[in-house]
Amino acid sequence: MAKTLLRTAGLIAAVALVPAVSASLAQSDVQTYRELDQFMSVFERVRGEYVDKVDDKTLIKGAIDGMLASLDPHSSYLDARDFDNLKTQTDGNYGGLGLTVQLEDGAVKIVSPTEDTPAYRAGLKAGDFITHLDGNLIYGGSLDESVDKMRGRPGTQIRLTVVRPGRDKPFDVTLTREIIQLRPVKWEIKDRVGIVNINAFNRQTGDAVRSALVSIDKALGGKPLGYIVDLRANPGGLLDQAIDVSDSFLERGEVVSQRGREKADIERYYAKPGDFAHGLPIVVLVDAGSASAAEIVAGALQDHHRALVMGERSFGKGSVQTLLPLTEQTALRLTTARYYTPSGRSVQEGGIEPDIAVPQLSDPDYKSRPRLREADLRRHLINEVKVDDRVLEDDGKPDPRFAATADTLKKQGIEDFQLDYAVKTISRLSTPAVLAALGNTARPAAQKRLR
Template sequence: MSQRFRLITLALLLGVGAAQAAGTPPAAAPAAANGKEAPLPLDELRTFAEVLDRVKAAYVEPVDDKTLLENAIKGMLSNLDPHSAYLDPEEFADLQESTSGEFGGLGIEVGTEDGFIKVISPIDDTPAAAAGIQPGDLIVQIDGKPTKGQSMNEAVDSMRGKAGSPITLTIVRGGGKPFDVRLKRAIIKVKSVKTQLLESNYGYLRITQFQVNTGDEVVKGLAQLKKDNKGKLKGLVLDLRNNPGGVLQSAVEVADAFLTKGLIVYTKGRIANSELRFSADPADPSENVPVVVLINGGTASAAEIVSGALQDQKRAILMGTDSFGKGSVQTVLPLNNDRALKLTTALYYTPNGRSIQAQGIVPDIKVERAKVTREQSDFEGFKEADLQGHLANGNGGKDRPTQPGKAPEAAPQDSDFQLSQALSLLKGLSVSRGN
């Protein structure tokens, strides 16, 4: 991939404490939008100083200046949008650490909604996924302590801990009654790309989140699928369901693996370095294989960039349900004493100029989640060719009687309705194109 991706200072982050950080150097602090220093709001600063003085003098317990000022900064940022945040040294280190795909905790990507902590998506192969945590779940208590009013960073911090230590989350799902989920923390090692053949000629590539090396892993995954298939694929399912996003340049690299020309995404903001445009290069690791992209309500941020680019460029068919709708870009700005500011600085737009913010991506074919149940036919295992004295084939072909044998091995599409529909669509495309 081009060096231009490694020089980008913007990081597209889902607004969660366990999300990815930029894999590039943090951006420098932006200058004023018009190049001039804005006048100081003297009246408001006097009010702030007065409130600070009154709290120090009259609050029931002594509070030091550092605590008051840090709380003021956190409050200032938390009221801007759900994704801007002030990061203390530990939180900043956690954000940087998670980019590598290894961090401690439960494996839940979270946001906020009406003052509660809301699950965006569980990460594959983590305690949260194993315990059945689902996108949209509200975490109302952590170890018996209500989350109402907690900041996202506070909630995430309380869910982190030593591997093997127990934790109880109280969940509300779909407006129902609260219930407890007991888990054990673990070291979360996330492999962002997984591949396998669904059956001969049809591949499956899942991206769980966008880490620094995800673009390279996708290119390697496409090559591995071709090798496993012993030749070019006839179709590929790209699974972005419950993918909470991550690093912007990785999303661009993934989209570029399927596109040979045209715009992938552009960003617009108030500061000069937030105006960015990314276009595809001619290389085509995907070999123009037909693609169906699976999305759902847990598909967010960087995953929506890829979905939107492939949809606008008519490179793939999107199937599933509406995506999450997180279309903003956060810049990580370093501060003194190993602290940082995660600030929303731009919105991103798909090649056709769509802003996904608070709207999401609408799939080309809507397919709701459902269970697949295989029924046994009354006539299974008995055909015309099994009947004694049956007529021979009119063209002289060989008989095809029932073939005894064991049941086929279970495949992912056998229990996943959306994946099953995606595979069927790819097969239909292959037949209609004469492949």
């Protein structure tokens, strides 16, 4: 009898909770519908009373853009034009000047120039502002309008007026448009060191990296002293390609994890057996333009002690965007997760700190030019577990290794100081004395040193 009463009481209590929960949900829904009613009221007012007639499509797109812009810098709505542009970039071919740009406070700001393009050859830098196109002010316009003006028939010219922080006056650069054939990976050999330059993470990048490593071995007729993986000014790209590239240099272990809204929403990605770099020493070069997928590669190789990371602190984009198709011609690019390096680090805001900070001394403006990073973007995601120990490590003394000027280096024939320093580092790691000190046995000693 007592058990029956308890069961009955429990059932009554459970039933009693239902109206309260339903009432709470109903109240939430009512509030949402009120907000939507308010949105429709504004839409109708603007549609009927704005000084110029605006079509409904423009108003609705503006509302969607505003909603997504209130979330973070990387979530956006892609109309048919944006969707096509994204597909052509991930496929590896697009037309233009070779610039990645964004809108900041009404001004067009260069995120990075793509290597071997008109913009790169003209010396445009990340952080430069474009104020005029062919003498016409573009400040205050939309990013799409500015990009459309910069694109055009290959062989035609356009004049850009550029404001570079640290310089007193704007300057003009005339560029000739061309079809941008994105080669995501290039390779070369310097002093028996293989250099793999990764410019972007599109659909061909993983295969291209492995092909480059094999080609370096063939060109040398044997193994090099080591490899340099150059990720500078690489704005990122496809997550699966970042995993594929990291896997080319790792024998085992986690490459990256991504974590969504819920605690249980975690995906981990692992390397498969097979190191295409033969366990030889690796230096990874990064700078403030190394972002997203580039940071995944640098973080994975750094955490597994497979490579020395050199250069300067990377961009700091530690979020994952998922492309969610809405129709055949439109899609939603939505931030759905944060990613973490194998040791559990988030690079969001803080970026990848190099093991050896090497300034780009061959750039005469390297000290004065501001670096644009994720932490500078409005509404960027906050890294809640970041730890900044740079103040503790900085003793304030100038490093005698980095005292040369750009003019001095130019006279010595050094056009890229960071790359030159990396090549010399690989050579030092591969000397017989170093190998002996590290204890060369069954596998290369340098592998023991870096793994």
